[in-house]
Amino acid sequence: MKESRRRFSVEEYEERKLKVLTAMTRHQLDLLVITDPANMCWLTGYDAWSFYVHQCVVLSGHGDLFWFGRGIDVASAQLTTDIPAGAIFVYPDECVHSVDQHPMQHLADIVREKSFAGARIGVEMDNHYFTALACDTLRKHLPAATISDATSLVNWQRVVKSAREIDYMMIAGSLIEKVYEHVMTVVEPGMAKNHLVAEILYVSTRGAEDAFGDYTSIAPLIGAGDEAAASHMTWDGSPLEQGNGMFLELAAAHGRYHCPCSRTLFLGEPEQKYHDIERVIAEGIEATLPLFRPGVTCGEVAGSFFDLLEKHGYEKDNRCGYSIGLSYPPDWGERTLSLRRSDRTELQENMILHFMPGMWFDNWGFEMTESVQVTPQGGACLANVPRQLLVK
Amino acid sequence: MKESRRRFSVEEYEERKLKVLTAMTRHQLDLLVITDPANMCWLTGYDAWSFYVHQCVVLSGHGDLFWFGRGIDVASAQLTTDIPAGAIFVYPDECVHSVDQHPMQHLADIVREKSFAGARIGVEMDNHYFTALACDTLRKHLPAATISDATSLVNWQRVVKSAREIDYMMIAGSLIEKVYEHVMTVVEPGMAKNHLVAEILYVSTRGAEDAFGDYTSIAPLIGAGDEAAASHMTWDGSPLEQGNGMFLELAAAHGRYHCPCSRTLFLGEPEQKYHDIERVIAEGIEATLPLFRPGVTCGEVAGSFFDLLEKHGYEKDNRCGYSIGLSYPPDWGERTLSLRRSDRTELQENMILHFMPGMWFDNWGFEMTESVQVTPQGGACLANVPRQLLVK
Numbered sequence: 124m125k126e127s128r129r130r131f132s133v134e135e136y137e138e139r140k141l142k143v144l145t146a147m148t149r150h151q152l153d154l155l156v157i158t159d160p161a162n163m164c165w166l167t168g169y170d171a172w173s174f175y176v177h178q179c180v181v182l183s184g185h186g187d188l189f190w191f192g193r194g195i196d197v198a199s200a201q202l203t204t205d206i207p208a209g210a211i212f213v214y215p216d217e218c219v220h221s222v223d224q225h226p227m228q229h230l231a232d233i234v235r236e237k238s239f240a241g242a243r244i245g246v247e248m249d250n251h252y253f254t255a256l257a258c259d260t261l262r263k264h265l266p267a268a269t270i271s272d273a274t275s276l277v278n279w280q281r282v283v284k285s286a287r288e289i290d291y292m293m294i295a296g297s298l299i300e301k302v303y304e305h306v307m308t309v310v311e312p313g314m315a316k317n318h319l320v321a322e323i324l325y326v327s328t329r330g331a332e333d334a335f336g337d338y339t340s341i342a343p344l345i346g347a348g349d350e351a352a353a354s355h356m357t358w359d360g361s362p363l364e365q366g367n368g369m370f371l372e373l374a375a376a377h378g379r380y381h382c383p384c385s386r387t388l389f390l391g392e393p394e395q396k397y398h399d400i401e402r403v404i405a406e407g408i409e410a411t412l413p414l415f416r417p418g419v420t421c422g423e424v425a426g427s428f429f430d431l432l433e434k435h436g437y438e439k440d441n442r443c444g445y446s447i448g449l450s451y452p453p454d455w456g457e458r459t460l461s462l463r464r465s466d467r468t469e470l471q472e473n474m475i476l477h478f479m480p481g482m483w484f485d486n487w488g489f490e491m492t493e494s495v496q497v498t499p500q501g502g503a504c505l506a507n508v509p510r511q512l513l514v515k
Numbered sequence: 516m517k518e519s520r521r522r523f524s525v526e527e528y529e530e531r532k533l534k535v536l537t538a539m540t541r542h543q544l545d546l547l548v549i550t551d552p553a554n555m556c557w558l559t560g561y562d563a564w565s566f567y568v569h570q571c572v573v574l575s576g577h578g579d580l581f582w583f584g585r586g587i588d589v590a591s592a593q594l595t596t597d598i599p600a601g602a603i604f605v606y607p608d609e610c611v612h613s614v615d616q617h618p619m620q621h622l623a624d625i626v627r628e629k630s631f632a633g634a635r636i637g638v639e640m641d642n643h644y645f646t647a648l649a650c651d652t653l654r655k656h657l658p659a660a661t662i663s664d665a666t667s668l669v670n671w672q673r674v675v676k677s678a679r680e681i682d683y684m685m686i687a688g689s690l691i692e693k694v695y696e697h698v699m700t701v702v703e704p705g706m707a708k709n710h711l712v713a714e715i716l717y718v719s720t721r722g723a724e725d726a727f728g729d730y731t732s733i734a735p736l737i738g739a740g741d742e743a744a745a746s747h748m749t750w751d752g753s754p755l756e757q758g759n760g761m762f763l764e765l766a767a768a769h770g771r772y773h774c775p776c777s778r779t780l781f782l783g784e785p786e787q788k789y790h791d792i793e794r795v796i797a798e799g800i801e802a803t804l805p806l807f808r809p810g811v812t813c814g815e816v817a818g819s820f821f822d823l824l825e826k827h828g829y830e831k832d833n834r835c836g837y838s839i840g841l842s843y844p845p846d847w848g849e850r851t852l853s854l855r856r857s858d859r860t861e862l863q864e865n866m867i868l869h870f871m872p873g874m875w876f877d878n879w880g881f882e883m884t885e886s887v888q889v890t891p892q893g894g895a896c897l898a899n900v901p902r903q904l905l906v907k
Contacts (some may be wrong), residue, residue, distance in 0.1 A: 128751070171747040172733055175643070175846035195833050195875055198745035216833040217857060220850045222666070225641070249617070249648035251567070252845075256640035256666060258647030274614070274648060317727035321720035328713035335709035335752030341564055342730040353590035355563040359520070359770075360727030378751075441587055441608040452844040453644075454567035458612045465609060483587055 128203050130168065130378050131287055136205070139166055140186065142280040147184055153242035154234065155182045155273055158257070159250040160451040162277035164379060167206060171199035174252050174451060176219055177226040180206075183239070191230050193219060227257045231264030240265060245273030251453065278459050282446050284473045288380060289496065292448065292475055294334045295382035296494065296505030298375030302327050303386065303508045310515055312365035312390045316345055316358035327375045337376040340455040341383075344372035351387075351488040354481060366391045370481070370490040374455055381447055381455040382505045383477045385490035388513040400489045401512040403435045404480050408493065408510065415476070415495050415502030421466035428480060429464065437482065444478040447494060470497045475505070520595050522560065522770050523679055528597070531558055532578065534672040539576055545634035546626065547574045547665055550649070551642040552843040554669035556771060559598060563591035566644050566843060568611055569618040572598075575631070583622050585611060619649045623656030632657060637665030643845065670851045674838050676865045680772060681888065684840070684867055686726045687774035688886065688897030690767035694719050695778065695900045702907055704757035704782045708737055708750035719767045729768040732847040733775075736764035743779075743880040746873060758783045762873070762882040766847055773839055773847045774897045775869045777882035780905040792881045793904040795827045796872050800885065800902065807868070807887050807894030813858035820872060821856065829874065836870040839886060862889045867897070 143166060147155055157163055160174040167180055169190065178192035189210040190200045200211055214229040234240065246261065247253045249272075262270055284292065305326045310319055320343050330336035342357055347369035350356050354372075363369065367390055374383035389397055411428045421444075428443055444462030447455055455477075460468040462476065474497040481490040491510060495502040535558060539547055549555055552566040559572055561582065570584035581602040582592045592603055606621040626632065638653065639645045641664075654662055676684065697718045702711055712735050722728035734749055739761035742748050746764075755761065759782055766775035781789055803820045813836075820835055836854030839847055847869075852860040854868065866889040873882040883902060887894035 170749075171745065172736060172749055172845070173747040175733070175848070193833075195746040195873075198742075198875065199748050202742060202745055202748065217855065219834060220837065220848065220853055223857075246647065248651065249646045251646070252643065253647055254641045254643070255638065255645055255647050255650030256664065258650070259640065272648065315727065317720055317722060317729075321717045321728070324716040324720055325713045328709055328716055330709060330752070333752070335707065335750065336713070337709075337751075338734040338749060341567070344564060350590075350594060353563065353594050354587040355565040356591050356594065357562075357564055357730060358727065359729075360722065360725070441585075442611060445612065453564070456567070456612065461612055463609065465615075481587075483590065 133205070135285060135287065136166070136168065139280065140182070140188070143182060143277055144184065144186060146276050146280060147182070147245065150245060150273065150276065151243055152245040152271070152273065153184050154239050155245045155276065156247070157182065157277055158247050158253040159277065160252065161449050162247070162250070165281055165449050166277065167204045169200055170203045170379065171196055173199065177257060179230070191233065225256060225260040227260035228264050231261055234265060239268070241267040243269045243271065245271055245276060247274050248272040249274040275459055278457055281448055281457060282459050282474050283471050284448060284475055288448060289473060289475070291378050291380035292382055292494070293505055294377040295375045295380055298327055298330050298334065298336050298377065299373060299382050299384045299506045300508055301331070302373060302375055303384070306371065306388070307513060307515060310363065310388065310390070313362050315360050315362055316347065317360050319363065320345065320358050323373060330377065334377055337379055339374045339376045339381060340450040340452045341374065346370050346488060349486050352483050352486050354483050354488070363390060368393065368397055368487055370488050372490060379449050379451070381450055382494045383447065383455055383492065384494060384506050384508050385481065385492040386508065386513050387489045387491060388515065390515055393512060393514060397489065397512055400437070400482060401491070403432065403437060404482070404489065404491050405510060407431045407480060408478065408491070411478070412495065413501035415470060415497045416499055417470055417472045417497060419470050421460050421462050421468045421470065422464050424470070425462040425466070426464050439482060443480050444476045447475055447477045472497055472499060478502070525597070527677060527679065528558070528560065531672065532574070532580070535574060535669055536576065536578060538668050538672060539574070539637065542637060542665065542668065543635055544637040544663070544665065545576050546631050547637045547668065548639070549574065549669055550639050550645040551669065552644065553841050554639070554642070557673055557841050558669065559596045561592055562595045562771065563588055565591060569649060571622070583625065617648060617652040619652035620656050623653055626657060631660070633659040635661045635663065637663055637668060639666050639668070640664040641666040667851055670849055673840055673849060674851050674866050675863050676840060676867055680840065681865060681867070683770050683772035684774055684886070685897055686769040687767045687772055690719060690722050690726065690728055690769065691765065691774050691776045691898045692900055693723070694765060694767055695776070698763065698780070699905060699907060702755065702780065704755060706755050707752050708739065708755060709752050711755065712737065712750050715765060722769065726769055729771055731766045731768045731773060732842040732844045733766065738762050738880060741878050744875050744878050746875050746880065755782060760785065760789055760879055762880050764882055771841050771843070773842055774886045775839065775847055775884065776886060776898050776900050777873065777884040778900065778905050779881045779883060780907065782907055785904060785906060789881065789904055792829070792874060793883070795824065795829060796881065796883050797902060799823045799872060800870070800883070803870070804887065805893035807862060807889045808891055809862055809864045809889060811862050813852050813854050813860045813862065814856050817854040817858070818856050831874060835872050836868045839867055839869045864889055864891060870894070
């Protein structure tokens with residue numbers, strides 16, 4: 124791995140591997156096929172936009188690890204990881220988007236050659252990019268293996284962040300502050316939505332003097348007017364209108380680590396309903412932040428917030444947060460714990476969550492969210508963006 | 516569907532549906548579960564960044580169609596499609612990133628209620644976002660159904676572009692021209708890579724006066740110095756160095772339709788090897804473009820180009836192109852035909868391909884690519900970016 128591309132120390136990667144190995148022992152796995160690009164990167168440093176083809180890193184219970192992917196991505200593996208040349212395996216390019224042969228046939232061959240034909244093999248059955256056919260191909264070509272579901276096994280090892288990971292996320296936090304400052308400077312009625320997004324992308328990618336802005340795992344989401352009721356729509360070229368509210372669901376990223384932060388922006392004099400919900404959400408965040416401390420469960424955090432919403436006559440039937448950190452498209456969520464009443468996961472120090480009190484109504488919406496670090500003193504926000512309805 | 520969000524006529528959506536229905540008959544399918552977001556959008560207009568959770572549109576052989584997804588995305592379905600309220604189904608939010616229940620259980624319930632429990636059901640087994648667990652869950656909860664692989668079934672219906680689709684792609688082509696013009700204006704030795712990318716994103720997203728720039732399905736890929744050997748690496752904050760070559764693999768997009776176009780840029784006086792490969796690739800493109808006409812096979816196109824490369828002593832062991840059009844992350848490729856010797860697909864008028872003569876060597880690389888429309892007169896490039904090694 125080139126020094127400049129090494130984002131964490133050798134020791135930190137070793138610790139990460141140890142965590143995964145411990146989890147593999149607990150799940151009685153001899154081999155783990157890791158296809159989630161965020162898990163691949165967290166474990167080895169591998170970082171490239173190659174996840175549109177099949178690829179993985181494979182870890183054995185003895186701690187041996189190899190990379191498997193497309194020939195033209197070997198250079199990325201060499202540049203971003205310490206995986207030795209002998210542990211880098213490629214499949215023929217003919218397999219790419221082909222119906223004749225599947226890359227996983229070739230992975231099965233390697234697994235057999237390494238004497239794991241009859242092993243207990245974990246695969247990430249519900250992580251992104253592990254397709255149904257990838258799984259079926261492995262099953263077919265490794266008939267003696269016991270293939271079991273290891274969805275999120277690695278993701279769960281990532282939930283407590285190291286000091287350096289927190290540094291990265293705080294840098295991302297400082298970048299999202301710049302983004303909102305800039306938005307407030309340039310936004311105005313009549314501005315085309317894509318022009319606003321261009322400004323957002325420019326500032327978030329430029330980053331700061333000594334901190335580059337990385338691509339975010341979700342494109343800027345901006346719902347204006349009626350579309351503010353739709354939580355995940357992107358932009359077109361239509362203008363932002365005076366007298367309209369819009370939500371901005373944005374993040375900044377540094378070295379693949381994210382800090383999401385959403386706000387609602389009103390152009391003109393906001394209707395009373397905006398002020399009403401702003402007050403309730405602000406009170407809810409204020410009351411709930413102290414609960415982001417070790418030992419409190421996700422359900423308790425969510426319950427506190429939902430109870431307060433209900434007291435004020437609002438109802439929210441979707442989760443109000445999730446774990447965040449290192450990620451690749453299509454999601455900046457870590458896909459482990461969720462802030463919902465039924466989630467009994469206990470918070471631990473240095474977990475980081477996107478606390479996401481978004482409300483979507485029939486034809487409008489309101490988002491005001493924070494990325495929050497769990498500390499013994501309660502939640503610490505990664506970014507300091509004015510926590511209010513933004514008005515211009 | 517709101518008029519402003521309708522990208523194609525009702526008639527065009529009907530034609531598309533008919534194409535899929537015909538293919539379903541050929542494959543003897545009663546029901547098709549379409550999870551690929553590009554296929555969902557092409558068939559119905561559905562457009563939102565919601566593909567990080569399970570969702571689909573389901574089409575029956577009789578032409579009935581329904582949307583299935585998360586509650587908070589219903590508004591996007593209402594705003595971007597004509598699907599009636601009665602054909603919009605949601606799964607409980609508790610299913611999102613949960614190990615307790617899978618969204619596909621609920622889809623199975625709906626399929627049963629619609630009397631398709633024993634049907635022949637096609638699923639997109641190797642398309643992105645159809646996970647192994649999604650498939651297994653459907654199998655488990657629809658034990659009487661015959662679930663078969665319909666990977667790329669819809670993708671193949673998309674390969675020949677309509678007049679309006681070509682308009683969109685030509686607009687994207689005009690936007691990528693602006694991007695390269697701007698790159699040549701601003702790039703200079705010492706510039707941080709992320710600063711260059713910020714400029715690229717700014718210009719591509721602003722688009723033109725009457726054509727917004729959409730997000731592209733792959734982030735700008737920029738490999739400089741040693742990293743030019745790595746085909747899919749993204750940027751960091753390191754500076755572009757005088758005396759270094761870099762490839763830029765970029766696209767612009769409009770309404771989710773893409774025009775990729777890659778070039779190689781050298782800061783300073785290029786070494787001879789850059790001029791050598793430039794000459795060969797330019798000659799190869801020139802000689803091969805006339806073959807982009809109906810009736811010629813992908814293998815013949817690829818063979819012509821590879822033969823010429825080999826004549827000059829170069830070898831390329833990966834495909835040199837693929838079909839493009841409407842897409843979502845992580846890929847702007849359509850995942851149907853590929854320009855490789857073994858692909859016997861005959862080109863048809865108004866197919867559009869990314870002709871992709873990228874060469875990656877030990878510690879450098881060269882890309883000079885074109886998005887090409889198949890016409891009776893041969894290939895027509897969608898963008899007019901100077902086809903040469905860019906030098907500054």
